[in-house]
Amino acid sequence: MKKGWRLPDYTLAQETGPPHKREFTMSCRVENFVESGSGTSKKIAKRIAAEKLIAKLQSLPPNFPEVVKRSSCTWDLLKNSSGEHILSLKRNPLSASSTDYVKILADLADEQNFIVNYLEIDEQNVNGQFQCLAELSTNPVTVCHGSGISPVSAHNEAAHNALQYLKIMASKK
Structure with a gap:
């Protein structure tokens, strides 16, 4: 502390x-x-x-x-960034079902200087699906939930939800 x-x-x-x-x-x-x-x-x-x-x-x-590598990725920096991955996120819909959102989020994290950690949730949800949280070391920290039929699909949904959130925050005026 x-x-x-x-x-x-x-x-x-x-x-x-x-x-x-x-x-x-x-x-x-x-x-x-x-x-x-x-x-x-x-x-x-x-x-x-x-x-x-x-x-x-x-x-x-x-x-x-x-x-220590501290994240310098703030909402203002995301809004004003001209990086390839953030511009692609702002322009393109996040709706393709077979997309590797974990990779897209990892590429964006590398470009924008933040870290993504996936935290497994021990309990399955009420539908019997695996759950996880995607924690982004943005400033402030962002946490998004995902669930799926496997741990991999839970990670992919958490990454998808994180990307949707980042897209909203990076596009706000």
């Missing part, structure tokens, strides 16, 4: 063993740093993951906050 980074995000990575002797593996993410920990409860696994991540962060050089 002293460095101005986001709060840690914890995700259940794995759950193994019989019901009476479960083993949980949790991942802990802060910015682009990830560590995992395992234990007989989610709480223990979270604590181990967090302790490992704290140790990793404490081993960073003192000037590290200055060298």
Whole structure:
């Protein structure tokens, strides 16, 4: 928190063993740093993951906050950008069903200097579909939901929704 980074995000990575002797593996993410920990409860696994991540962060050089790639992608910059991918997004509809929206979003992120992370949601939705969130390191941070019959299709829908949102925000006057 002293460095101005986001709060840690914890995700259940794995759950193994019989019901009476479960083993949980949790991942802990802060910015682009990830560590995992395992234990007989989610709480223990979270604590181990967090302790490992704290140790990793404490081993960073003192000037590290200055060298962290921070996103400079703001709505004003998106609106005024003349990059190929943002101009294509503004001009073209996002309606083709077999389009690889994950790739389009990745290309746009490279061009506009932001990072995209996909976070899996452990529970399936009421229709039994996989779910995920696409987190964009824009300023402010953008998060969009996606669901689909597979994790890949959930990522593609989340990327599609993120692109639709970016298109709206980049076109606003």
